[in-house]
Amino acid sequence: MLESFAFAYMQRATVAGVLVGALCAIIGVYVVLKGLAFIGAGIAHASFGGVAIGVWLGINPIWSAIVFCILTAWGIGITSRSSHVKEDTAVGVFFASTMALGILLIGLKQGYQVDLFSYLFGSILAVTIQDVWTTVVITAVVLATVLILYKDLMFITFDSEMAEVTGVPAGRLYFLLITMMALTVVMSIKVVGIVLVSALIVTPAAAAYQLTEKFRNMMIIAVAFGIGSCVVGLILSDILGIASGATIVLLSTAIFFLCAAISPRRRRTKEL
Amino acid sequence: MIDSAETLIEIKDVTILRHGLTVLDSVSLTVSRGEFTAIVGPNGSGKSTLVRAMLGLIKPDRGKIRVFGVPVDQLHEQRSKIGYVPQIFDIDINFPVSVFEIVLMGRYGRIGVGRRTRQDDRDAAMAALEKVGIGDLKDRSLARLSGGQRQRVFIARALANRPELLVLDEPTTGVDVTATGNLYSLLRTLKKEGVTIVLVSHDIGVVASYIDTIACLNVSLVAHCKPDEEVCSNALCEMYGSHAAFFHHSDTPHIVVEDHPDA
Numbered sequence: 001m002l003e004s005f006a007f008a009y010m011q012r013a014t015v016a017g018v019l020v021g022a023l024c025a026i027i028g029v030y031v032v033l034k035g036l037a038f039i040g041a042g043i044a045h046a047s048f049g050g051v052a053i054g055v056w057l058g059i060n061p062i063w064s065a066i067v068f069c070i071l072t073a074w075g076i077g078i079t080s081r082s083s084h085v086k087e088d089t090a091v092g093v094f095f096a097s098t099m100a101l102g103i104l105l106i107g108l109k110q111g112y113q114v115d116l117f118s119y120l121f122g123s124i125l126a127v128t129i130q131d132v133w134t135t136v137v138i139t140a141v142v143l144a145t146v147l148i149l150y151k152d153l154m155f156i157t158f159d160s161e162m163a164e165v166t167g168v169p170a171g172r173l174y175f176l177l178i179t180m181m182a183l184t185v186v187m188s189i190k191v192v193g194i195v196l197v198s199a200l201i202v203t204p205a206a207a208a209y210q211l212t213e214k215f216r217n218m219m220i221i222a223v224a225f226g227i228g229s230c231v232v233g234l235i236l237s238d239i240l241g242i243a244s245g246a247t248i249v250l251l252s253t254a255i256f257f258l259c260a261a262i263s264p265r266r267r268r269t270k271e272l
Numbered sequence: 273m274i275d276s277a278e279t280l281i282e283i284k285d286v287t288i289l290r291h292g293l294t295v296l297d298s299v300s301l302t303v304s305r306g307e308f309t310a311i312v313g314p315n316g317s318g319k320s321t322l323v324r325a326m327l328g329l330i331k332p333d334r335g336k337i338r339v340f341g342v343p344v345d346q347l348h349e350q351r352s353k354i355g356y357v358p359q360i361f362d363i364d365i366n367f368p369v370s371v372f373e374i375v376l377m378g379r380y381g382r383i384g385v386g387r388r389t390r391q392d393d394r395d396a397a398m399a400a401l402e403k404v405g406i407g408d409l410k411d412r413s414l415a416r417l418s419g420g421q422r423q424r425v426f427i428a429r430a431l432a433n434r435p436e437l438l439v440l441d442e443p444t445t446g447v448d449v450t451a452t453g454n455l456y457s458l459l460r461t462l463k464k465e466g467v468t469i470v471l472v473s474h475d476i477g478v479v480a481s482y483i484d485t486i487a488c489l490n491v492s493l494v495a496h497c498k499p500d501e502e503v504c505s506n507a508l509c510e511m512y513g514s515h516a517a518f519f520h521h522s523d524t525p526h527i528v529v530e531d532h533p534d535a
């Protein structure tokens with residue numbers, strides 16, 4: 001196992017795993033507390049369309065996926081905020097259509113089925129040095145944004161209406177949040193894959209939620225779980241020769257159930 | 273008296289439709305600075321809708337609303353002068369924040385996006401908690417409070433801002449008699465300090481002695497009058513259907529229904 005770290009691919013994979021684990025956990029806190037899990041899943045499915053566009057145009061699929069996912073996130077946001085369509089309905093409409101677009105475009109590009117598998121289920125070992133740098137930049141941007149807007153993002157997550165009344169730009173912050181969600185999804189594609197990314201966003205934060213009643217602690221614990229799942233999952237999958245994305249997600253799920261079992265919240269709910 | 277004062281809220285011919293139903297029908301209402309206005313009306317009469325429109329949370333289908341002299345959808349910095357206690361809290365009581373942090377959120381608009389809270393913000397939040405008598409609960413989470421205690425947290429949050437305009441939508445729901453009494457005497461103090469208050473309530477009788485005007489709402493504005501005026505009693509009769517009227521009893525008029533004189 002330790003020899004594996006000598007390989008450049010394993011180093012790249014580890015760095016990507018740490019960054020993506022942290023990124024997903026941070027965004028996951030907002031997703032869990034604001035109930036945005038379904039939007040996350042929607043954006044993840046849309047990223048398939050985004051990847052397909054990149055493949056079809058012959059450009060790096062990460063870039064096309066970033067643009068496409070952000071546009072989809074905004075589409076979902078605008079539809080659910082401005083019309084009488086519920087958020088989950090808006091997601092349902094968008095995620096089927098963007099996925100369908102992806103399937104159509106991939107179909108036009110014959111012989112691409114092999115690579116497709118790595119986008120759907122992740123192939124952390126195929127992480128390029130360019131991917132690592134992109135992830136470093138995006139993680140830094142998201143981290144800085146969350147630190148600077150810490151109190152404001154917490155406010156709109158807790159009570160968006162009151163934020164609006166008292167002059168906090170809740171609408172713009174919401175769009176910023178779903179934009180960061182889209183970026184997170186795309187950065188995670190190579191590590192866990194389109195199908196599993198929403199699990200990596202939701203699960204560490206949901207596990208952390210079981211253990212604390214403080215927002216900041218929830219953030220810190222979630223990040224620890226996210227990074228832990230990614231790194232340990234990566235090493236395990238390398239030793240055992242199994243799929244990395246699935247190992248990472250199953251590990252974080254195990255952590256979640258462990259936390260739920262020992263949760264003070266659960267004990268309190270029982271008392272009530 | 274009202275004409276000479278500065279108009280703080282100006283609602284003009286506001287009509288709001290919901291699912292094709294008219295919820296508010298060309299309502300016009302002005303509130304002057306320093307005035308204490310009560311909004312009364314039966315369930316479903318549009319009180320909350322009017323209040324939410326007043327705060328820019330609902331866009332009227334017709335009509336105009338100005339607050340602090342500005343169209344409500346263009347309010348920016350002035351928003352930090354508004355305190356609001358909503359009727360329904362669409363929030364997660366298990367959200368990982370303490371009571372103190374929730375009350376501190378009342379200051380966030382004033383502090384500004386991306387800026388940190390300072391000592392005076394924390395002092396104001398603590399003072400607001402003390403004012404509603406739950407200073408000792410500051411480190412609890414909402415899940416560990418009773419319904420009435422939660423309501424007081426949100427009242428404290430509205431006060432933390434030291435608002436010039438305080439809008440309360442049935443703030444005493446679930447609050448016990450003592451705390452209700454305390455809230456009303458607090459409102460009286462705030463009024464003396466010049467705060468403009470809009471209160472939606474069913475038990476306006478309790479505060480009627482220092483209410484300036486009552487807006488009787490039932491989809492349209494049935495009456496806008498002083499509490500001791502006869503039109504006001506008539507309007508109440510009309511709205512509540514039966515024999516509701518003000519019952520003047522040692523300077524504190526109550527709304528009563530004749531069948532239950534003790535109510």
Ligand SMILES: Nc1ncnc2c1ncn2[C@@H]1O[C@H](COP(=O)(O)OP(=O)(O)OP(=O)(O)O)[C@@H](O)[C@H]1O
Nearest residue numbers: 290291295313314315316317318319320321322359
């Ligand atoms: N979100 C909504 N969507 C659709 N209709 C709504 C919505 N909120 C309120 N309504 C409708 O608007 C009407 C007025 O509701 P509103 O909440 O303003 O009444 P209210 O006077 O505050 O009643 P209460 O005394 O029960 O608080 C009701 O008939 C209700 O059916």
Ligand SMILES: [Mg+2]
Nearest residue numbers: 319320321359
């Ligand atoms: Mg109401």
